Amino acid sequence: MKTGTIFNIQKFSIHDGPGIRTTIFFKGCPLRCKWCANPESQAMDQQILWDHKKCIRCLQCIQICPQHALSLVKDQIHIDETKCIHCQACVQNCLQSALSCEGEKQEIDKIVEIALQDKDFYEESSGGITISGGEGMAQPEFLKDLVKELKKHDLHVAIETTGYVEPSLFQELAPLFDLLLFDVKHYDSHKHYQGTGVHNEKIIQNLSWALQNNLDVLPRIPVIPRFNASLQDAQGLAELLVKVKAKKVQLLPFHQFGQRKYEMMHRNYEYENEKAMQKEDLTEYQNEFIKKGLDCFF
Ligand code: SF4
Ligand code: SF4
Numbered sequence: 001m002k003t004g005t006i007f008n009i010q011k012f013s014i015h016d017g018p019g020i021r022t023t024i025f026f027k028g029c030p031l032r033c034k035w036c037a038n039p040e041s042q043a044m045d046q047q048i049l050w051d052h053k054k055c056i057r058c059l060q061c062i063q064i065c066p067q068h069a070l071s072l073v074k075d076q077i078h079i080d081e082t083k084c085i086h087c088q089a090c091v092q093n094c095l096q097s098a099l100s101c102e103g104e105k106q107e108i109d110k111i112v113e114i115a116l117q118d119k120d121f122y123e124e125s126s127g128g129i130t131i132s133g134g135e136g137m138a139q140p141e142f143l144k145d146l147v148k149e150l151k152k153h154d155l156h157v158a159i160e161t162t163g164y165v166e167p168s169l170f171q172e173l174a175p176l177f178d179l180l181l182f183d184v185k186h187y188d189s190h191k192h193y194q195g196t197g198v199h200n201e202k203i204i205q206n207l208s209w210a211l212q213n214n215l216d217v218l219p220r221i222p223v224i225p226r227f228n229a230s231l232q233d234a235q236g237l238a239e240l241l242v243k244v245k246a247k248k249v250q251l252l253p254f255h256q257f258g259q260r261k262y263e264m265m266h267r268n269y270e271y272e273n274e275k276a277m278q279k280e281d282l283t284e285y286q287n288e289f290i291k292k293g294l295d296c297f298f
Pocket of ligand 2: 066067068083084085086087088089090091
C-alpha cells in the first residue's frame with residue numbers, strides 16, 4: 001500500500017468546497033507564495049518546528065538527539081535539517097511540547113478510514129472530501145490511488161490546486177475529481193513570479209484545458225494587498241477569466257493565518273501586521289468581474 005506525506009486531516013471543514021467536508025492536507029508545494037497561510041506545507045519532507053514561547057531551555061532535546069542535529073545558538077534551538085532523520089525523539093521528550101513534527105507518512109487505508117467516519121455528515125450536507133496542501137498533485141501516484149479508494153465509497157472528492165503541474169500530468173489527474181477549486185493569482189506572468197516564485201503560463205494552460213473539457217472548475221482568487229488587490233488587477237484577472245471561458249469566480253479576501261508558523265520556522269513573513277480584508281473592502285473589485293459577465297461571489 002502506497003504512503004504519502006500528509007501534514008493535517010481536518011474534519012468538519014466548511015470553507016473547502018460544498019457542505020461538510022474532511023480536508024486532507026498534502027505536504028509539498030512548487031510555489032512559494034509570500035502570503036502562504038501554511039508555510040509548513042511547502043517543503044516536501046517532514047520538518048521539526050520549535051516554539052520559542054513554550055521552550056524553557058532545559059536542553060533535554062539536545063542531549064537526546066541521536067544525530068546531534070540540535071544546538072543552542074543565541075538562546076534559540078537550532079535544527080540542522082541536513083542531520084535530522086525525523087525520528088521524533090526530541091518531540092516526544094520535550095515536556096513543554098515546544099517541538100513538533102510537521103508531516104507524517106500515512107497509508108491510504110488509514111486516511112480512508114478517517115474519511116469514512118463522517119460519511120453521514122457528507123450525505124446530509126452534500127459534502128465530501130477535499131484534497132488541499134501544499135499541492136496534492138505534487139504526490140501524483142499517491143493522490144491517484146487515494147482518490148480511487150475514496151471513490152469506491154461514492155464520496156464527492158474535490159481538490160484545491162495551484163494548477164502548477166505539467167499539463168500531461170494535470171490532464172491525467174484533474175478528471176479524477178468532482179470539483180477543482182483552482183487558484184488564479186495573477187494575470188501578469190512577471191508579477192505572478194514576484195509573488196509566488198513561478199510564472200503563470202502553465203497554470204493558465206491547465207485552467208483553460210479544464211474549462212474546455214467541461215470539468216467542474218471554480219476559479220478562486222486570493223485577493224492579496226500589494227500583489228493583486230488593485231482595480232487594474234481585477235480588470236486584468238477578469239479579462240483572463242473571460243478569455244479562458246470561465247463563468248464564475250470566487251474571491252478570497254486576505255486573512256492573516258500563518259504568522260505564528262513563520263516564527264516557528266525562523267522565516268521572515270512579509271505580511272506581518274497586514275490588516276485582514278473584508279468583503280466590504282472589495283465591492284468595486286468584485287464589480288470589475290460582474291461587469292465582464294462573470295458570476296463573482298465570496
Ligand atoms: S526539550 Fe523542549 S523545552 Fe527543553 S530545550 Fe528542548 S525544546 Fe526547549
Ligand atoms: S527528530 Fe530525531 S534526529 Fe531530528 S532533531 Fe529530533 S531527535 Fe534529532
